Amino acid sequence: MATSTPVKKARRSLIWLGVIIVGLIAINTAAVLFGGGSWTPKLGLDLEGGTQIILAPKLETGQTVTDDQLNQAVSIIRQRVDSSGVSESEISTSGNNIVVAIPGKLDNDTKNRIQSSAKLELRPVLVAGAPTDAAANGSTSPTPTATPSEAPRSTPTVSPTNGSDLNWVTPALQDQYDNLDCSKVSTTNVAPAExxxxxxxxGGQVKYILGPVEVDGADIKDASAGVIQTSQGGSTGQWAINLVFNDKGTKDFGDVSQRLYGLKSQSPLDQFAFVLDGKVLSAPAMNGVITDGKPQITGNFDQKSAQALADQLKFGALPISFTVQSSDTITATLGAAQLQSGIIAGIIGLLLVFIYTLFQYRLLGTVTIISLVVAAIITYLSITILSWYQGYRLSLAGVAGLIVAIGFTADSFIVYFERVRDELRDGRGLVGAVESGWKRALRTIYASKATNLLAAIVLFVVAVGSVQGFAFTLGLTTVIDVIIVVLFTHPMLQLLAQTKFFSSGNPWSGLDPTALGAVYRGRAEFRKPSASVPVGKAASASREAAKRQTIAERKASELAAVGTQKTSDTSKKGEEN
Incomplete structure (x- = not known):
């Protein structure tokens, strides 16, 4: 079987790189044509401006808001905004208010996520019916054995014993239900938990009478959307929301599920409503006793609605309720001039790297230049696609991360080139020097990039706002740097090593062994001073060559000198005898 030569490996790597670039271009083209994408990335709040919403806490008489409650609310609202795909937002406190600044135009989905800021509650359903039913029939009844429009109104005579007890429904509450207009239900429609x-x-399609709060939304540990799986591991195609409760929520939900499942034949008493901002997000029926704290909500969900509900359940438990005090359009805090300055700074950085590499590595430096250009193309396409698909926005801090990455990327090339030069100084041919130098350089490059990537990940996790933008671009360019070095820089050197210009050690190639001070010419063989060189210069050149020798070379030289000395001593003894 034929072995894979360096040239074949190089061509294969370049083909894979071409596939990646073509794939990125194809994805971006499809996004522009069919998905509302663009050939330019979205900009952050500091460069484009956006919308500012001020949330004011809804406090009862004598109630105060603490700094801890505000900070917790800021954290939850930030999670809501980030989960909607909007990045580079700014969320902070101002007195007792929370200020939310969103880059670009605020869409309805993100607006609803921000404004839905009340505490999440889980309440049992007592009565449920369509709004038109109440208007047509005049009243509804909370009896568990008939529909609300069919049974007569009852008057409670005893205190309720549990959350599903119909004695909660007083005549006043029934009258309120009968005359409720769903179009006028506001976010201030929040009753005390008890x-x-x-x-x-x-959606205003169903109205309810709900019992007291039995499970607090703060006890939801996690919520995610997913497709329901069959017992054989197949997919049903139906979307659902998977919940995970903490220990307290697991116990409370288990107790409620046991009671509601026992009322399975008395719908809607078997339903449990998830209430946010005084409105019911979902009211699924209880299909079993759930004691592991991992219920699943099913219904007429698609992927978008399931994900939106999962995010609301996961991030909906605010310590206090808020109302929107104002919503205004704000201008860019920095603007296009600063973006232009950042781009100019990046171009200057690239030019300085180009000049240095050409001065230090001659025509070999062109490999660095082309590598940086290819890396810039992949980075730009990646950021543009992420702007379309994930809502990523490029801020000035992100631009700074891209500029810093230029130096980190060039550092990889320098490590590789110097390893190749070291191999040439040791007397290897260019083809062998490229392969051997690559093996030595790759370990160093991986270690360096792993450190950079780890720093970027830690910074992204612990930071917020624009600092995350810096960390994101730094981490992205680190990954792209490794791809470029492996799939472009090394393959290019493998191909160049086959050319006469570079393999012959042309002085302009940057890989001239003589100019690099190569002294090693094989096992225990070193370049000898020319006889025409004066003794003083020869001695100076010898000392300079000795400085450039590795430890192994010096040991070999010493052994050779010892062997020569022994031979000389033996010859002298023979002459004396």
């Missing part, structure tokens, strides 16, 4: 609530679902 009292029932009359409200509608988020």
């Amino acid at each position: 009292e029932p609530l009359v409200t509608c679902d988020d």
Whole structure:
């Protein structure tokens, strides 16, 4: 079987790089034509401007808001905004208010996520019906054995014993339900946790009488959207929301599920409503006793609606409720002039790297220049695609991360070139020097890039706002740097090593062994001073060559000198005898 030569490996790597670039261009083209994408990345709040929303806490008489509550609310709202795909947002406190600044135009989905800022509650359903039913029939009844429009109104005579007890429904509450207009239910429609609530679902299609809060939304540990799996591991194609409760929530939900499952034949008493901002997000029926704290919500969900509900459940538990005090358009804090300055700084950095590499490595430096250009193309395409698909926005801090990455990327090339030069100084041919130098350089490059990537990840996790933008671009360019070195820089040197210009050690190639001070010419063989060179210069050249020798070379030289001395001593003894 034929072995794979360096040239074949190089061509294969370049083909893979071409596939990556063509794939990125194809994805971006499809996004522009069919997905509302663009050939330019979206800009952050500091460069484009956006929308500012001020949230004011809704406090009862005598109630105060603490710094801890505000900080917790800021954290949750930031998670909501980030989960919607918007990056580079700024969320902070101003007195008792929370200021949310979103880059670009604020869409309805993100606006709803921000404004839905009340505490999440889980309440049992007592009565449920369509808004038109109440208007047509005049009243509805909270009996568990008939629909609300069919049974007569009852008057509670005893105190309720649990959250599903219909004695919660007083005549006043029934009257409130009968006359409720779902189009007028606002986010201020929040009842105390220990009292029932009359409200509608988020779409205004169903209205409810709900019992008191039995599970706090703060006890939801995690929520995610996914496709329901069959017992054989196949997909049903139906979307659902998977919940995970903490220990307290697991116990409370287990107790409630046991009671509601026992009311399975008395719908809607078997339903449990998830209430956010006084409106019902979902009211699924209980299909079993759930004691592991991992219920699954099913319904008429698609991927978008399932993900939106999962995000609301996961990030909906705010310590206090808020109302939107104002919503205004804001201008860019820095603007296009600063972006232009950042781009100019990047170009200057590139030019300085180009000049240095050409001065230090002659025509070999052109490999560095082309490598940086290819890296810039992949980086630009990646950021543009992420702007379309993930809502990523490029801020001035992100631009700074790209500029810093220029030096980190050039550092990889320098490590590799110097390893190749070291091999040439040791007397190897160019083809062997490229392969051997690559093996030595790759370990160093991987270690360096792993450190850079780890620093970027830690900074992204612990930081917020624009600092995350810097960390993101730094981490992205680190990954791209490794791809370029492996799939472009090394293959290019493998191909160049086959050319006469570079393999012959042309002085302009940057790989001239003589100019590099190569002294090693094989095992225990070193370049000898020319006889025409004066003794003083020869001695100076010898000392200079000795400085450039490795430890192994010096040992070999010493052994050779010892052997020569022994031979000389033996010859002298023979002459004396």
